[in-house]
Amino acid sequence: MTDDCGRGHGEARRRGEPARERSTVRKRGRTTRRTMLAASAAGLAGTALAGRAGAQSEAETEGDTVTIVHDLHTHSGIGPLDGPNIARYRTVIDEQLAAHDDAVFLTSGDELGSSPISFFTKGTHNVAFMNELDIAAAGVGNHDFDYGVETATERFESSEFPWINSALSTQEGDPIPGTERWRTIEIGDLTLGVFNVVVRGFHNITDYPEAYEAGDPVEVSREMVETLEAEGADVIVLASHVAHDTHYEIAEAVDGLDAIFGSHSHITFDEAEVHEGTVISEIGYAYAHLGVMTLDSAGELVEWKRIDLDETVEPDPAFDARMRVQYADLHERLSREVGETAVELDADGTVTNGRESRLGNLITDAIRETVDAEIALQTAGRIRTDNTYGPGTLTTRDVLQVMPFTDTLMAFEATGQQIREALEGRIDYLPEDPFGARQRQQVGGLSYEWSGHDEPSVGEVYVAGEELDPEGLYTVGTTGYVKETALGYESFRDNEVLRETDAGLGPAVMEYVENRGRVAPRIEERILRVDADVGESTDVSLVDDDLVVRFEVPDRAESIHEGSFYALNREVERYPARRVERDGEEVEVAFDRAGWQSFAPAGREHRIRVFGGFEPDDAAYDYRDAEGDLRELPVTDAVERFVMKGLIGGD
Structure with a gap:
């Protein structure tokens, strides 16, 4: 039962054009x-x-x-x-x-x-x-x-x-x-x-x-x-x-x-x-x-x-x-259709290690259902092949290529603090890791913010619309390998197992897909990268049909990705910005005022988070490789841009 075997390490070093x-x-x-x-x-x-x-x-x-x-x-x-x-x-x-x-x-x-x-x-x-x-x-x-x-x-x-x-x-x-x-x-x-x-x-x-x-x-x-x-x-x-x-x-x-x-x-x-x-x-x-x-x-x-x-x-x-x-002997078992996926499922290690993935969501949802857990965790290194699957039919071969291990699924209780430690324990961070900042796991039943600069850190975590309670107890579903062996999950080692399956993760995912016939996992803001937290908005105003919010531009931002901004409420519902403009050292983000009333209705006072992409200034971060040369950022294929986070109101 093995986690990463060099997977997610990116492209080959000095790989040239094929030759005999x-x-x-x-x-x-x-x-x-x-x-x-x-x-x-x-x-x-x-x-x-x-x-x-x-x-x-x-x-x-x-x-x-x-x-x-x-x-x-x-x-x-x-x-x-x-x-x-x-x-x-x-x-x-x-x-x-x-x-x-x-x-x-x-x-x-x-x-x-x-x-x-x-x-x-x-x-x-x-x-x-x-x-x-x-x-x-x-x-x-x-x-x-x-x-x-x-x-x-x-x-x-x-x-x-x-x-x-x-x-x-x-x-x-x-x-x-x-x-x-x-x-x-x-x-x-x-x-x-x-x-x-x-x-x-x-x-x-x-x-x-x-x-x-x-x-x-x-x-x-x-x-x-x-x-x-x-x-x-x-x-x-x-x-x-x-x-x-x-x-x-x-x-x-x-x-x-x-x-x-x-x-x-x-x-x-x-x-x-x-x-x-x-x-x-x-x-x-x-x-x-x-x-x-x-x-x-x-x-x-x-x-x-x-x-x-x-x-x-x-x-x-x-x-x-x-x-x-051998292939003929296994053909009937491996070619059996277990269901369909309406979307492409990406098992590429750069994706599953670097951000939320549809395949990761499918897997963790199957874990939650199989062992009746509130949340589920799965190390990205256990999602194999680097291939993509679908849209279309999923076979036994497809599932076992991605999840060929035989360790069983289990559920146990863990405190919110133990869960936070497990989320943090999987983060690779800059400048220590040559492959960049990566969270290296997929999750179900929760949404969390993470950062991988200078040291790993976990920000806000939500379970069923409520902030994670450090002293509260939650039912966690995962594999025996994750609980007992995998690096980063040490906080779970001594927790008593409540339920355990006879079958492994692959068969559990197959049963999950078969029961539905057709699956269409979505990106649901479960894993939220944060490279710069700019804090509270500097101004909130109503301008014509817009709610206009202003934030400071991150110190290490070279430019702003205007089309990437959106807001999240406590229920982790997404609300896209209608307009984004940079104004000197501030960025102005406008949201449709009418839709905002249902997204964040009056009388429900809690913070609204706003996320948006920016292009980092490599020199400002001053991350250098082993030879002392300035490292280009971002440094992982899964990351299209760095992400800033700001807050609107609330307690």
Whole structure:
């Protein structure tokens, strides 16, 4: 049961136009113990690189190089029959292993869950494929624990290839059963050492027992390099399942590490990088790309290429036949129509992490109904695929692609303060998060304001038209994963469960849609981003047929988005502005006077909130990236504009 696996991280870093094969040759410089031991080999390699851009012949490099073919990272999917899939992947892997006498195939984790197929098989289908891929060593990732540590252990132990896990231990300090801490592989005259680390916060993104240990990736990397050097490894590589940025941290902190491949972040390189003497290679997710990296005996990069797969690659016949049997077996169950959606449902991670979404509203409404809860919370990382669905028919396949996890739904009581802490705990904020300010969850039964500047904060929260009472009790519906595991929901951990379902979230949403036949979720102001709170209006007046309200323009606004202003009352009903004009340091917002009487009738004294978009002044915010360069704002695709909030009257 896993939350984000690099999803919502935006576009690939330096992703270029598709090509069948991309190659680069890079040279690095660092003196290590192994560099000194292999000085003559390094000198020869350096001469060849300088003279002919690294295009050594096999005769020149035979016995002095190792070629690493990598990696899967499939989330247990096997790919479409008409596109990049595991059958075509096998073809390319076999071609590369046959083309290099010094080649090994290594993987970096996330192979057991979660996909529509693994919803039924718990990953056994993918292990069967992997058993025939000539894998020299497989790293582990967070999705390998989607169905619990016991299921993961069964899959590790049933595999005919070694799983490498250097960071995860039982409460006794032993490796997870079925895994090894590290492995050395003899390749010609060289000994290759392989180890694996996993993303930080492992307990909070997967169904990993709290009593089990998860080591820090930098500390584990340092320990493993020392161990593998003592074991006589000539070249040491990391099969990584950490975030992209952590690779650079490891490279800076750990001497003697020759290369890092894989990633948690789904980023695709156009060429390998060499950082602080360590080669870094990331080639994305699933079957779209295969990486091929050649290192010499000193760990220097000789050659790197990324092979891009498409339908022109001939699939392996045996794998293709097996895929067709599996899809045929599941076709009836997966193609069953569960209902229709009248609107497009967007599962893109930038949307579900960055703002209210129709799909998120559908999911949380289904949770509320299923467990009879006042409000519902669902982490955005549990809404998968990045695809869109509808308008039109929804099938079992569609729903299980989006929600392939099997954890059950539950309801429990929580105080208003605990709910506020959970809302705040999911916020990513600027300038700390490279992907921008994001609320990273979807909600039902409530409406809340949030801000992600300098620190996370939650403003006004309404439930059924009433402000959230910090001491009041509310029934909360969510999944067992959110309540017991997910980061940000710690305030719920000890709350007693009132009700729990036998089925998971996917089946609950299917039943919700089936009961209605046709759904049309709307945007309902459940999640309200606030980048600047300008406070009370400076003036309210009646001008002809308009109610005219004036607010200060936010200090960091470059311009105002005049067509984006609207008002909200306590019942979270929306009333659009008729006219908006900027007047110096103030903005004038006009509302139709006649309609205002029913929107905010006299005698009902409470604050009216006004929201409107503005273009931020990047320099005024002065948010900078790791290199010190001014960061462009907004920094997430889900945000069309920054939002100001003002108040009209009330208490």
